[in-house]
Amino acid sequence: MNEVASCLVGTKIPLGIAPVGSGNGLASNLGVPRNLRRALPIIKGRHIVEIDAGSINDNYFFNNTGVGFDASIIKNYESSERRTLIGYLKACYTLLWSYFTSKVRVAQFDS
Incomplete structure (x- = not known):
């Protein structure tokens, strides 16, 4: 979509x-x-x-x-073979032990 x-x-x-x-x-x-x-x-x-x-x-x-942790979960989940609740929970659990923060700059632009 x-x-x-x-x-x-x-x-x-x-x-x-x-x-x-x-x-x-x-x-x-x-x-x-x-x-x-x-x-x-x-x-x-x-x-x-x-x-x-x-x-x-x-x-x-x-x-x-999302940027940061939530975006990393989705990226991890999308690469998993199980697109189910269990797959999502596994993606969360795996990331809990390996995630490191990074800096993000957000700006708003009017169109």
């Missing part, structure tokens, strides 16, 4: 979100049902909600993002 949505930033092309992945946070926040049969009529009916997009180092995000 993020890769496709990033290509649509600044266009008038709508994005239909079918919540079939492992996260579905954006779909959930937009009220898109997790049941695909209930979600498809919403897409087909062109129910459009405009949202903001953020960017970090020219990479867009649309629901939430």
